[in-house]
Amino acid sequence: MSTFGSRLRELRINKELSQKELANHFKISESAVGMYEREQREPSFELVEKIADFFEVSTDYLLGRTNDSSLKETDEDSKINVAFYDGLKGFEDLDPDEQQFILDMVEDTVARFKKRKAERKAKKNK
Incomplete structure (x- = not known):
């Protein structure tokens, strides 16, 4: 990429x-x-x-994270971005490696919550 x-x-x-x-x-x-x-x-x-x-x-x-140059953004994405970046005062002052570490942790945490939510929903539907 x-x-x-x-x-x-x-x-x-x-x-x-x-x-x-x-x-x-x-x-x-x-x-x-x-x-x-x-x-x-x-x-x-x-x-x-x-x-x-x-x-x-x-x-x-x-930044090379996608090959899709479009500006598509859902309302939910927009809310997440505003909440995330507004809550990270001083984020820009960190080194790029430190910033990436934080972003990776948040991404992993969101993925875990989505997985749990899907598992709960699957249990309910049984």
């Missing part, structure tokens, strides 16, 4: 923008754009969201 840098470069080129033009739009340096594209530097979560909005793709697509 593609990385953030390759996706950013692909989207920028498809929109016929130079690194300088993209940098000017986001009020960052041209060298920062180049470093993002070469995976030598990582943008903040806030900038990732702004870039995704600018190119009208999902952040998951931009």
